[in-house]
Amino acid sequence: MRIHKECFHCAKALTGRTDKKFCDSHCKSAYQYKKEKESPERFYNKVDNQLKLNRKILKEFNKGGKVTIRAKVLIELGFNPKFFTHYWKNQKGEVYLFVYEYGFLKKNENGKEKYVLVTWQEYMN
Structure with missing residues (x-):
C-alpha cells in the first residue's frame, strides 16, 4: 500500500x-x-436527462390534448425522438411513441416533417 x-x-x-x-x-x-x-456522464444520466427534456417539450406544445407541429421546431429545442418510454398502435396501424403521458406520431405533410402530439388516454391501455 x-x-x-x-x-x-x-x-x-x-x-x-x-x-x-x-x-x-x-x-x-x-x-x-x-x-x-x-x-464522462453515465449512460443512465444521459437517457434520463433526454427523457425529461423530451417530456417537457411535448408538454409545453400540447396544451389541448392533440396538436400538429413541425418537427423542426421540437428538434431545435433539443427534442430527440429516439428517446421514448413506450408506444401505442392505433387501429390504422400508426405507432405513437410516448414519453410518459405525452405521445407523438411522425407524419409527412406536403413534404414537411411534422409530429402529431397527443396525451395518453384510458382507451389506449
Whole structure:
C-alpha cells in the first residue's frame, strides 16, 4: 500500500494516520466533486436527462390534448425522438411513441416533417 504524504485535493502536508488521503472533510468532498465532474456522464444520466427534456417539450406544445407541429421546431429545442418510454398502435396501424403521458406520431405533410402530439388516454391501455 502506497502512503501519501500530502492531501489529494490541496496538496497540504498530512498529519495523523499513515493511510490518510485528505486533510479534512472539505477537501475530501471537493476532490470527489471534481473527480465526478471530470468523469464522462453515465449512460443512465444521459437517457434520463433526454427523457425529461423530451417530456417537457411535448408538454409545453400540447396544451389541448392533440396538436400538429413541425418537427423542426421540437428538434431545435433539443427534442430527440429516439428517446421514448413506450408506444401505442392505433387501429390504422400508426405507432405513437410516448414519453410518459405525452405521445407523438411522425407524419409527412406536403413534404414537411411534422409530429402529431397527443396525451395518453384510458382507451389506449
